[in-house]
Amino acid sequence: MQEVDPVSEIYKGVGKDAPFFALVEEFYKRVENDTVLRPLYPEDLGPGKEALALFLIQRTGGRQTYSQQKGHPRMRGRHMPFKIGIIERNAWVHNMTEALDMVPELQAHKQTLKEFFESFATFMINQPD
Numbered sequence: 215m216q217e218v219d220p221v222s223e224i225y226k227g228v229g230k231d232a233p234f235f236a237l238v239e240e241f242y243k244r245v246e247n248d249t250v251l252r253p254l255y256p257e258d259l260g261p262g263k264e265a266l267a268l269f270l271i272q273r274t275g276g277r278q279t280y281s282q283q284k285g286h287p288r289m290r291g292r293h294m295p296f297k298i299g300i301i302e303r304n305a306w307v308h309n310m311t312e313a314l315d316m317v318p319e320l321q322a323h324k325q326t327l328k329e330f331f332e333s334f335a336t337f338m339i340n341q342p343d
């Protein structure tokens with residue numbers, strides 16, 4: 215039997231971009247006030263917000279604008295400039311989990327997204343503690 219990746223089925227159920235942009239807004243609101251994460255991010259948070267929203271839209275099965283603009287995602291490589299240990303990983307997941315709770319259209323997919331974020335964030339770790 216063919217394995218179906220549940221993450222890539224999410225966009226179909228959501229049906230539009232707006233909830234992903236809303237999720238990213240909620241997440242970045244938290245990053246702005248996070249003493250662990252804020253120093254890792256550049257002063258201008260705008261471009262990163264756009265990139266994260268487009269990446270999530272693409273990864274969940276929506277339009278492929280992220281790769282059209284940036285090429286292959288190679289997320290681990292893109293994160294190498296930032297020191298990501300377990301503390302940073304946990305802060306990222308905590309903020310994203312809170313943000314997820316704020317977006318009604320994503321509640322049906324909450325568990326799948328949460329598991330995706332948790333494992334993807336673990337994969338981004340590039341530093342020992």
Ligand code: HEM
Nearest residue numbers: 254255261262265266269292296298302303306334335338
């Ligand atoms: C594990 C903790 C993580 C930390 C500390 C972290 C930190 C960062 C930072 C500092 C940037 C640069 C933002 C900018 O240049 O404006 C970034 C970019 C990005 N991150 Fe993360 N990140 C983490 C995990 C994740 C995860 C789990 C995902 C996806 C589910 C993700 C997706 C992205 C994307 C799509 C970008 C934009 C890359 C681009 O410029 O094309 N990150 N991240």
